[in-house]
Amino acid sequence: MRRVIVCAAYAWALTFSVTPSDAQEREAVVLGGGYVMSLDPGVGDLRQGDILVRNGAIAEIAPRIEAPGVTRIDLGGKLVLPGLVDTHTHLWTSSMKGWFQNTPQTAYFDVKAHFGRHFTPEDVRIGTYYGAVETLASGVTTTVDFFHNNRGTDFFEANRQALLESGLRARLLFGAHDDMPADETVHLDRLGTLAAGWRDGRVTLGFGWRGPGTGSPQQLATGRTELTAVRALGLPIAVHASGKTVAPLAASGLLGPDVQIIHATGASPEELRVFEEAGASLALTPVTEQRVGYGVIALRDFEPMRRIGLGIDGPGLAGQADLFANMRLLALNEAGRSGDETAPSPRRVLELATRDAARSIGIDDEIGTLTPGKRADIIALDLQDLGMGPLPDGDPAALVVYSAQPAHVDFVMVDGEIRKRDGRLRKVDVPRLLDDVARSIRSVASRAGGWPPASD
Ligand SMILES: [Zn+2]
Structure with a gap:
């Protein structure tokens, strides 16, 4: 057994810490002495608390845990x-950061369609990995990745x-691609084979539906065929709707709790009631919704819906894999739109990125709060950093919503595995990754005939 003793003269305290092996840490570890915001009403907040993690799950939360022999x-x-919990993203687009430049040729949907068809599988792998790593480093431990360049x-x-x-x-959604005709279904046999053989555990499978679009008979028929097959496989479904595609979706008869x-955006109260009565959930992505001109997003507009979670909608379009920015924008819009400085409660906004987000995608029995028995998906924000802290009297949720940003994420654990510690990512060669991203996106541009895109 090899143990390395490190004398760590970190910023705020001089401590000795023991660096155990990965295997030892995976078995059991105590995360000690932080201000614990559990987001579970049954557990509450602990001004100073310990969390015992064992075999990837939260075993105990208490003011002080004595666990002899445990790191x-x-x-x-x-x-x-x-x-x-990020309820909606498109990680493959991450390497196109900076390409959405708001001219008619460089607006998001055109750039995605134009360059997307020149991606190779390796470009998809690099873009997705890049986005996933940034997402993880930014304090997100779960994402729903809608793959629409399939x-x-x-x-x-x-x-x-x-x-x-x-x-x-992650939940990986098997989607279509921009060049697929409306009367062509996705490869349902392939999806069936994937579902039958899926054994990935931490990464699960779902379906990224194109939806009925503007409601043509062709689009509806394709959707009906796809959803019948997908429901037979028991897979969760996600679908975009905004503006003129909301009404056809509400009238499709194809909605359900799955x-x-x-x-x-743009849904009427009646349409939202149809969604709610069908049991559907809602993903709001305020940063990208506003970036593409869907409107100024406020929670009050979606009042009839109960299962709501926040999402990033792709670091490429959003600019960053930053769920804090989405919390902040939602909170600011709420006050701005209502003319009420006391709206909304920061705690409520934080719940939309944790507990409620997990509930909206149906995995709140596994994650979303710090609760004994749930999987150990845990982050820590550094209060000793510029722009953060000190801890306020009362609820620290306002500090998270209005002050925190990805740079403050000091520690990230997913399923009991430490992915970031002392502000540094583990097991990721960042300079090499950035080189790969630059090389990949240059080759995509070259195959597509260069930048900016010529009109198709
Ligand atoms: Zn999206």
């Missing part, structure tokens, strides 16, 4: 939270491998 990681001076088995496999390699917990609706 103790000191999280004193840090705010400890459940890992953030041009064949190798493409989907590249996305899946990148997610597995990253360490994120459907997550993304955006629903």
Whole structure:
């Protein structure tokens, strides 16, 4: 057994810490001394608390846990939270950051369609891994990755491998691609084979539906065929809807509790009631919704819906894999739109990125709060950093919503495995990754005839 003793003269305290092997830490570890915000009403907040993690699950939360022989990681001076839950993203687009430049030729949907068809599976793998790593480093431990450049088995496999390699917990949605005709179904046999053989555990499978679009008979028929097959496989479904695609979705008769609706911007109260009565959930992504001009997003507009979670919608379009920015924007819009400085409660906003987000995608029995028995998806924010802290009297949720950003994420654990510690990612060669991203995106541009895109 090899143990390395490190004298760590960190910023706020002089401590000795023991660096155990990965295997020892996976077995059991105490995360000690942080301010624990459990987001579970039954557990509450602990101004100073310990969390015992055993075999990837939270075993105990208490003011002080004595566990002889178990490694103790000191999280004193840090705010400890459940890992953030991103209910909607498109990680493959991450390497196109900076390409969405708001001219008619460089707006998001055109750039995605134009360059997407020149991606190879390797470009998908690199883009997805890049986005997944940034997402993880930014305090998100679970994501729902809607893969809508699914041009064949190798493409989907590249996305899946990148997610597995990253360490994120993820639901990977088998989608279509921009050049697929409306009357053509996705490859349902392939999806069936994937579902039958799926054994990935931390990465699960779902379906990214194109939806009925503007409601043509062709689009509805394709959707009906796809959803019948997908429901026979028991897979969760997600679908985009905004503006003129909301009404056809509400009238489609194809909704159910297994459907997550993304955006629903422009929906009327009656349409939202149809969604709610069908049992559907809602993903709101305020940063990208506003970036593409869907409107100024406020929670009050979606009042009839109860299962709501926040999402990033792709680091490429959003600019960063930053769920804090989405919390902040939602909170600011709520006050701005209502003319009420006391709206909304920061705690409520934080719940939309943790507990409620997990509930909206149906996995709140596994994650979303710090609760004994749930999987150990845990993050810690550094309160001793510029722009953060000190801890306020009362609820620290306002500090998370209005002050925190990805740079403050000091510690990330997914399923009991430490992915970031002391502000540094583990098991990721970041300079090499950035080189790969630059090389990949240059080759995509070259195959597509250069930048900016010529009109198709
Ligand atoms: Zn999206």
